[in-house]
Amino acid sequence: MNRVLTVPQLREYKRRQEKIACLTVYDATFARVLEKAGVEVLLVGDSLGMVIQGRETTVPVTVEQMIYHTECVSRAAKRALRVVDLPFASYASPGQAVESAARLLRAGAGMVKLEGGRGRVEVVRALVAEGIPVCGHLGLLPQSIHRLGAYKVQATGPQSAQHLLEDACLLEQAGIDLLVLECIPATLAESVSAEISVPTVGIGAGAGCDGQVLVLYDLLGLGMEEAPRFVRNFLAEVGSIEAAVAAYVQAVKEGSFPAAEHTY
Ligand code: KIV
Numbered sequence: 273m274n275r276v277l278t279v280p281q282l283r284e285y286k287r288r289q290e291k292i293a294c295l296t297v298y299d300a301t302f303a304r305v306l307e308k309a310g311v312e313v314l315l316v317g318d319s320l321g322m323v324i325q326g327r328e329t330t331v332p333v334t335v336e337q338m339i340y341h342t343e344c345v346s347r348a349a350k351r352a353l354r355v356v357d358l359p360f361a362s363y364a365s366p367g368q369a370v371e372s373a374a375r376l377l378r379a380g381a382g383m384v385k386l387e388g389g390r391g392r393v394e395v396v397r398a399l400v401a402e403g404i405p406v407c408g409h410l411g412l413l414p415q416s417i418h419r420l421g422a423y424k425v426q427a428t429g430p431q432s433a434q435h436l437l438e439d440a441c442l443l444e445q446a447g448i449d450l451l452v453l454e455c456i457p458a459t460l461a462e463s464v465s466a467e468i469s470v471p472t473v474g475i476g477a478g479a480g481c482d483g484q485v486l487v488l489y490d491l492l493g494l495g496m497e498e499a500p501r502f503v504r505n506f507l508a509e510v511g512s513i514e515a516a517v518a519a520y521v522q523a524v525k526e527g528s529f530p531a532a533e534h535t536y
Pocket residue numbers: 296315316317318319320357452454475485487
């Protein structure tokens with residue numbers, strides 16, 4: 273990967289069945305390490321509220337904070353596609369979403385990510401109409417934690433699974449370019465990935481997705497004391513940060529991560 277990864281090239285990954293390696297990143301040094309190791313998509317996630325700021329949830333994160341971290345990452349990352357989270361309540365209407373996303377793009381984002389399904393269709397359409405690439409996010413929606421009550425696997429019953437599949441199709445029709453699937457049964461993630469032409473990137477969603485994403489600090493064993501089922505500590509296996517990230521990329525590419533023990 274010598275030039276900036278473009279949105280159309282992402283579709284090519286799916287077409288030729290090459291897995292997409294994605295990790296979260298919040299600063300310039302790690303952005304450089306990740307890019308060197310071959311991570312194709314860098315996610316400046318609002319998980320920074322938890323892993324950088326030490327908060328309980330992602331809800332307090334602001335657009336200004338996302339801009340700051342996007343600028344930090346963008347100064348170092350020259351080739352990977354930079355996907356940036358629209359934080360909580362920054363995309364409640366199409367107008368507000370376009371305004372927030374424009375600020376993130378000016379800071380260096382190549383794509384914005386938002387959480388939710390059918391209720392977000394108008395917002396996605398408005399962003400796409402402005403030429404802004406959009407990544408959807410279905411399954412566990414951390415910005416809705418106050419309604420969910422707990423971080424737990426989603427869409428486990430037939431009705432909720434059907435609802436999620438329909439949401440994925442509606443987001444595709446609205447124009448998304450990438451879709452994150454978080455903490456859902458592997459069989460459902462596989463069905464969604466087969467049904468839509470948009471590449472899917474899973475976290476706790478099994479090996480059937482078109483790519484994988486993890487919170488960087490989780491793969492370095494620096495996350496929560498009790499790591500979620502889908503986390504693998506690559507640093508403990510190989511001993512250096514650079515080698516851990518490279519091992520993650522290789523495991524995603526060859527399909528050995530996630531394995532059955534990381535899957536719901
Ligand atoms: O904010 C984030 O890090 C995310 C990933 C968990 C997908 O949205």
